[in-house]
Amino acid sequence: MNDSQDSSYISNHIRKRIELAGARYYANDNISEFINPGELDLLQQEVQEKLKEVLKSLVIDTERDHNTNETAKRVAKMFIKEVFAGRYHPMPATTEFPNVEKLNELIIVGPIQVRSACSHHLCPIMGKVWVGIMPNEKSNLIGLSKYARLIAWVMERPQIQEEAITQIADLLVKKMQPDGLAVVMEADHFCMQWRGVKDMGSKMINSVMRGSFLRDSDLRKEFLSLMNNNRKS
Numbered sequence: 001m002n003d004s005q006d007s008s009y010i011s012n013h014i015r016k017r018i019e020l021a022g023a024r025y026y027a028n029d030n031i032s033e034f035i036n037p038g039e040l041d042l043l044q045q046e047v048q049e050k051l052k053e054v055l056k057s058l059v060i061d062t063e064r065d066h067n068t069n070e071t072a073k074r075v076a077k078m079f080i081k082e083v084f085a086g087r088y089h090p091m092p093a094t095t096e097f098p099n100v101e102k103l104n105e106l107i108i109v110g111p112i113q114v115r116s117a118c119s120h121h122l123c124p125i126m127g128k129v130w131v132g133i134m135p136n137e138k139s140n141l142i143g144l145s146k147y148a149r150l151i152a153w154v155m156e157r158p159q160i161q162e163e164a165i166t167q168i169a170d171l172l173v174k175k176m177q178p179d180g181l182a183v184v185m186e187a188d189h190f191c192m193q194w195r196g197v198k199d200m201g202s203k204m205i206n207s208v209m210r211g212s213f214l215r216d217s218d219l220r221k222e223f224l225s226l227m228n229n230n231r232k233s
Contacts, residue, residue: 027158112128123189132182
């Protein structure tokens with residue numbers, strides 16, 4: 001029996017639930033609804049055991065090497081509870097407020113620090129996000145800190161930047177229902193800096209424009225101008 005069939009592994013029980021529901025479990029998907037109370041601790045323990053085997057395959061003496069004796073435990077905790085927490089935990093609660101004053105002027109939030117890991121090599125992605133919102137009288141408004149929490153929830157999964165920014169835009173549009181939304185992300189990719197070409201100067205910058213930001217070039221220019229001024233300050 002191989003690992004994918006071993007019923008002692010909690011990951012197989014979680015995977016079976018997802019597949020029976022016809023859902024997806026890609027690296028940047030949230031699967032929290034398929035995880036029962038107490039199972040994350042079991043999953044962390046399983047990951048720890050398998051990481052220990054990886055270290056053995058790398059010919060590292062984890063039994064006698066004091067530096068790596070608990071590396072598998074630390075990395076498993078880091079994956080499940082920190083850097084990939086956005087996969088395993090529900091969306092953070094966000095208080096939403098009605099737009100009582102019927103605000104309809106440009107709002108810009110940022111730079112918000114973001115951290116993720118490239119799903120190709122599991123190398124860090126470190127960057128900043130700016131969000132532009134054009135609300136209408138029916139929009140929901142959220143507190144400033146909630147932007148950071150929602151964006152972190154999306155980014156705390158193995159990602160590629162091009163998909164992460166789209167997920168962020170989709171989530172904020174769903175939560176706020178604005179007339180327009182703009183998201184810009186600028187990030188360093190350690191899969192380029194640490195390996196491969198080892199180019200320390202390259203960054204990726206991409207944007208998503210929705211609604212009035214897509215239709216109105218003047219609004220788009222205003223957002224980008226104010227954002228760029230913020231970057232230089």
